[in-house]
Amino acid sequence: MKKYISLLMIFGALFFFQSCASQGSLDSKTVDALVNSQEFTFNAQRANPMNYDVINVMNSLPNSTASRMLDLNGEYTILISKNNLDVVLPYFGRVFNPTYGDTSSNSYRFTSKDYTINKSQNKKGTWVLKIKPNDVRNVDEINMEIYANGRASVSMRSNDRQPITYSGYVSKNVIKQEKPTP
16 A cells, blocks of 8 residues: 555656646747747746855845745746847846936846847757847847747846846747726
8 A cells, every 4th residue: 555655646746747847838849930030028937146145145134035036927028029129127236337316227127129139049959049239238248048948048248237147938929908098
């Protein structure tokens, strides 16, 4: 009887982990179509600051841990469309040239209409996109690595900040409809 219970527990754990691993995954053909159309959304799920001092400060705050603070909800995205690059991402790290009184410039929130995308694909099917916004002052380059299952990693390189990476997944662009006013 103990053998059956242990086997049942093992299969239950395998099914649980398999269902967790399948979240946010896409077909490789769908990913290729999204990247080739250059119209998709990167949804950030986690921020990964490069400086360990930031993580130490987060861990020193009472009643919170850095791992919970760095897990992001679905509101942080990079939306790429034909004529528009819209970036809304938080920033955790050191800003070398801060602007005082303007808290909106502490994160990555900008819209670019003049940008270039260089894309390449390796043998395993991983896409590497180098996005260079030409009309944004403090962002030098956005490097995006999109895997065949739809998972993605983004690194931001700035002129006035420490580097930071984000992990998440790509999806089709969703057109938001505004609510009618009564």
